[in-house]
Amino acid sequence: MTHVVTDGCIQCKFTDCVExxxxxxxxxxxxxxxxxxxxxxxxxxxxxxxxVNAIFAEEDVPSELKVFTGLNAELAINWPTISSSKDALPNAEEWKGKSGKLSVLER
Incomplete structure (x- = not known):
C-alpha cells in the first residue's frame, strides 16, 4: 500500500510532509x-x-482524483528525491484550497 499526493499540492508545494x-x-x-x-x-x-489535505492513502483517494495514483508512480521515476523542507512556491497561498489544477501541472 502507498499514499498518493493529489491536485491540492499543485502550485503550492508545501514541504511539511517531506520533513x-x-x-x-x-x-x-x-x-x-x-x-x-x-x-x-x-x-x-x-x-x-x-x-492542503492533498495526501491520501491509496484506497481512500476520491474517485475524481484516482488519476493521481498512476501519476505519482509515473513521475516518481524521473523526479529527484526531496528529503528536507523548503519554502512553498511564491503563490502557494493564492492556490491553496483550489481544486482542478491538473492542467497546470508542470512535468
Missing part, C-alpha cells in the same frame, strides 16, 4: 510533489502534516 517522512519517498517536480510507491512504507505521518 516527517522516515524513508524519503517524496519526489520533487517544478510545481508538485509525488510519493514514490516503491519507497512508501504506508506510515501515514505525512497525511496529517499536509496543510
Amino acid at each position: 516527517v517522512c522516515p524513508v524519503d519517498c517524496f519526489k520533487e517536480g517544478p510545481n508538485f510533489l509525488v510519493i514514490d510507491p516503491d519507497e512508501c512504507i504506508d506510515c501515514a505521518v505525512c497525511v496529517a502534516e499536509c496543510p
